[in-house]
Amino acid sequence: MFKRIANGIAKAIEKAKGLSPFARKAQAAQGLEEAKKALETGWDGESKGAKRPAILICGYTGAGKTSLLRAIFGKELVGDGLIGHGSPCTKSFERFENERLIVYDSKGLEPGISDTAFLDSLKAFIKSREKDSDGGVSMLWYAIQGPGARVTSCDLALMNGVIPEATIAVITKKDISKPEQLQAIKSSLLSNGAKESRIIEVSESDQESLKALCEASEELLPEKEKEAFISAQLVDLSAKRAKAKKIIHTAAAAAAAVGGANPFPLTDSAILTPLQGALIGSLAYLYGMDKAAAIHVFTPMLAEIAGVSLASSLAKIVPGLGELVNAAVAGALTEAIGWLAQRHFETCAKARIEGKSEPCFEMPGVPVLKELLEQAMKKRRA
Numbered sequence: 001m002f003k004r005i006a007n008g009i010a011k012a013i014e015k016a017k018g019l020s021p022f023a024r025k026a027q028a029a030q031g032l033e034e035a036k037k038a039l040e041t042g043w044d045g046e047s048k049g050a051k052r053p054a055i056l057i058c059g060y061t062g063a064g065k066t067s068l069l070r071a072i073f074g075k076e077l078v079g080d081g082l083i084g085h086g087s088p089c090t091k092s093f094e095r096f097e098n099e100r101l102i103v104y105d106s107k108g109l110e111p112g113i114s115d116t117a118f119l120d121s122l123k124a125f126i127k128s129r130e131k132d133s134d135g136g137v138s139m140l141w142y143a144i145q146g147p148g149a150r151v152t153s154c155d156l157a158l159m160n161g162v163i164p165e166a167t168i169a170v171i172t173k174k175d176i177s178k179p180e181q182l183q184a185i186k187s188s189l190l191s192n193g194a195k196e197s198r199i200i201e202v203s204e205s206d207q208e209s210l211k212a213l214c215e216a217s218e219e220l221l222p223e224k225e226k227e228a229f230i231s232a233q234l235v236d237l238s239a240k241r242a243k244a245k246k247i248i249h250t251a252a253a254a255a256a257a258v259g260g261a262n263p264f265p266l267t268d269s270a271i272l273t274p275l276q277g278a279l280i281g282s283l284a285y286l287y288g289m290d291k292a293a294a295i296h297v298f299t300p301m302l303a304e305i306a307g308v309s310l311a312s313s314l315a316k317i318v319p320g321l322g323e324l325v326n327a328a329v330a331g332a333l334t335e336a337i338g339w340l341a342q343r344h345f346e347t348c349a350k351a352r353i354e355g356k357s358e359p360c361f362e363m364p365g366v367p368v369l370k371e372l373l374e375q376a377m378k379k380r381r382a
């Protein structure tokens, strides 16, 4: 995708050569219009490369299944009023979904229900999903609450009898469990054939524990589903950062190729904005932002980027840039803009985890831009 957009930019640079300085500026400004479209292309490109995983969560009633889903995927996916304080809450299989993921939250197993009846209903449900156009259930999170300190024969039958190769045992409510209770559950699971890496202790308010569950899940999912899962979850920010780095480097390499093949004046650098728009769109998908929201929030940013470039203030911000956009400068400009957007997305993700409202994007002042650009230039020179 980035290469395709870069090819279009290379043609625009070629076309600009014979134009007057005024016409060149107008043409560079035109890049902004294309950048808005590219933002959408970037978002679509990233989402097409991913496939929604379907996670099924089950376990006894009150184990904390719905609470866990809310803590990892946010209130936007699992709404208010679905947590049962005092009485069983979730009825049958509830499906929650967004553009990145499907989750099936199951009714909790209640004492008195026969193991075999529950196991059969779960197997029938998984079978029925196989015909789903979205594909079948990818993974099972089996919740066992820590303070209960026991693993029942029914727990084992469910964990070993449904999709054992894609099951993670999740010991919940770690915060109110004694170490010996957690240990008792773990030993029992291990002695019944569970893998240590597939047993995760969590509590809904311990981010590190939730991140560990995400990491174990990422390992288990096929590549395309892993991409979508990383984008859907809110707690493993390091996985998002690693993916953001790859996206930024691919876009920066495409920009460097354009600048390297045909260097152009720094005052025309707005011509690169379509590439930067696609980059921001890709990052927006990764950080869980809706396409429409991304366009709404980042169009002004693209305009400001184009504005800084058109006003030829870039040379003033970083005098070392020189007068030509060559491979190093094109790559560094794109990389700096990528990290600028990534910083904003990460701040938004943290705000969502803490239940705060997301801050608006504000174009940083000259010192921050200068620092980002200088860092990117230094890396390119090295």
Ligand SMILES: Nc1nc2c(ncn2[C@@H]2O[C@H](COP(=O)(O)OP(=O)(O)OP(=O)(O)O)[C@@H](O)[C@H]2O)c(=O)[nH]1
Pocket (backbone or CB within 6 Å): 060, 061, 062, 063, 064, 065, 066, 067, 068, 082, 083, 084, 085, 086, 087, 088, 089, 090, 091, 106, 107, 108, 109, 172, 173, 174, 175, 176, 202, 203, 204, 205
């Ligand atoms: N201390 C503590 N309480 C928790 C945690 N997770 C959930 N709870 C509480 O456990 C109770 C049950 O939580 P739910 O998320 O409704 O449990 P569930 O497994 O979905 O229950 P059903 O829908 O009935 O099957 C609620 O009072 C939650 O607030 C946790 O990590 N720590």
Ligand SMILES: [Mg+2]
Pocket (backbone or CB within 6 Å): 065, 066, 067, 082, 083, 084, 089, 090, 105, 106
């Ligand atoms: Mg529930």
